[in-house]
Amino acid sequence: MENWKRKFFAIYSGQFFSLLSSAAVQFSIIWWLTDTTGSPLVLTLAGLAGFLPQALVGPFAGTLTDRYSRKMMMILADMTVALGSLLLFTSMYFSEPSIALVLLVLVGRSLATAFHMPALQASIPLLAPEEHLTKVAGWGHTVSSVSNIAGPAVGMSLLAVSSLEWVLLLDVLGAVIASSVLLFIHIPSVPRTEETGASNFIVEMKEGYHAIVKHPVLLKLTIVMTIVAILYIPLGTYLPLMTRNHFEKGVVEAGLVEIVFAIGLIAGGSIIGVLGDRFDKVKIMAAGMMLMGVALFFSGFLTPSLIYVFVVLCGLVGLSGPLFSAPFYAYIQTEIEPHLLGRVFSFVTSLSLLATPIGYALAGVIIELTSVTALFSITGILIILNAIVAMKTK
Numbered sequence: 001m002e003n004w005k006r007k008f009f010a011i012y013s014g015q016f017f018s019l020l021s022s023a024a025v026q027f028s029i030i031w032w033l034t035d036t037t038g039s040p041l042v043l044t045l046a047g048l049a050g051f052l053p054q055a056l057v058g059p060f061a062g063t064l065t066d067r068y069s070r071k072m073m074m075i076l077a078d079m080t081v082a083l084g085s086l087l088l089f090t091s092m093y094f095s096e097p098s099i100a101l102v103l104l105v106l107v108g109r110s111l112a113t114a115f116h117m118p119a120l121q122a123s124i125p126l127l128a129p130e131e132h133l134t135k136v137a138g139w140g141h142t143v144s145s146v147s148n149i150a151g152p153a154v155g156m157s158l159l160a161v162s163s164l165e166w167v168l169l170l171d172v173l174g175a176v177i178a179s180s181v182l183l184f185i186h187i188p189s190v191p192r193t194e195e196t197g198a199s200n201f202i203v204e205m206k207e208g209y210h211a212i213v214k215h216p217v218l219l220k221l222t223i224v225m226t227i228v229a230i231l232y233i234p235l236g237t238y239l240p241l242m243t244r245n246h247f248e249k250g251v252v253e254a255g256l257v258e259i260v261f262a263i264g265l266i267a268g269g270s271i272i273g274v275l276g277d278r279f280d281k282v283k284i285m286a287a288g289m290m291l292m293g294v295a296l297f298f299s300g301f302l303t304p305s306l307i308y309v310f311v312v313l314c315g316l317v318g319l320s321g322p323l324f325s326a327p328f329y330a331y332i333q334t335e336i337e338p339h340l341l342g343r344v345f346s347f348v349t350s351l352s353l354l355a356t357p358i359g360y361a362l363a364g365v366i367i368e369l370t371s372v373t374a375l376f377s378i379t380g381i382l383i384i385l386n387a388i389v390a391m392k393t394k
Contacts, residue, residue: 004128007185011127014181015120016143018078021174022109023151025085026050027258028159028167029102031251034240040372042099044364047237048357049106054114055353061114070119070126071187075179077116082175084108085168092165126188145269149262156255208347211340218335220393221282222348224386225328228289229352230359231379231386232321235296236261238363239314242299242372247307260311264318271319272326281327281334286391288323291316293384300377324390 033046064073084105091097158167212219239261243254268288295316302310329345336344366375 007127010181011185012143014178016147017174018178019144019147019174020151020154021170022081023147024155024158025167025171026109027152027155027255028164029106030237031155031159031240031254032164033099033102034244034254035251037099038241038245040238040241040364040367043237043241044234044360044367045103046106047234047360049103050110050237051233051360052357053107053110055356057111057114061118064115069187070123071182071185073115073119074123075182077112077119078175078179080112081109082172084112085171085175089165089168089172092163092168123187145262145266148265149259152255152258152262156251159251207340208343208345211336211344212347215335217282217393218332221285221328221331221390222351224289224390224393225324225348226351226355228324228383228386229355230362231382232292232359233352233356234359234363235317235376235379237360238367238372238375241367242310242376243307246371246373247302247304247310249307253307253311257311257314260315261318264315265321267315268319268322269326272322281331282390282393284327285324285331286387288320288325288327289383289387289390291323292320293380293382293387295320295380296376296383297380300373300375300380302373 030043030046033042088097088101088105091101154170155167158170212222239257240254243249243257247253272284295313299310299313299317302313332344332348333341363375363379366378370378
């Protein structure tokens, strides 16, 4: 095996344990909050704690990643996650932890992710030959996808035979394994830049915005995608609440929902990979949104006895995600000049990140005023309307 392949096999083996344990713990924490409080407000706060720090810090984390050791940044991020889990384990072992402490740990995990992901992605071109970057990206996607499927299953199994504090130790073990592997991998350094992250970020946002405005169709699609992000992204946090409060089921069914949703994501990505070039990109986007909207709309009208119909609908929701996100990114790549792509993607990503806290706030209000089932149906209707707008975009 070539040297660079050995390095990636080692790195991704370690990252698999880290991602798997993190996915298991993330699922377990959300289920614990759902089962302990049953409060939509607490789940909304958990969603914000798990995402808002990443949204605020993420755009600047890439600049810091370019200045300092990427290997050490990944190790520090893993250790931050491990320390947070260890702190929560200690608290739960000796007493009942406060919700505030759980939310604080979620904030720490979000901040660690904000630095870990760009550090890992920025390290790849330093280790792999340029002609193999697509292959390496495929390996990374496979590791991530398998972790997202297996993580909830592991969390569900451990919660069935033990309690949350012991699941937390799995996160510590995963972080230690990933960090230990990285210690023995040489990742080349890059020249440091003296430009500030804030100035880079602001300039990129302006240039990305102006590039999109010059393309009316892309501008309309970007607005539609931002609205869909507001509606769609928060739903994952409320899947356990739907399972527990409406369908009156437990951790096994909640885990099954997460697993089938993740399988749907992989299936959707595979469909796009095989058939994506055969159809009009905008029409595929509209079809994906329509499928998601219809599945969510009917989810809100299911009776408590139809839990397994809900599981299937969640699989369709997962499948529909890549059907509209992948063609959107491909459309950008075909319409925008290559030297502006980075700025445009930075702008679009930032819109999605900033839209998510708004989505959590709106979803929390809807649940408090109505019900979790109403949230799914209302979200479905609004996404269907966006699908119609996308379909008529020319």
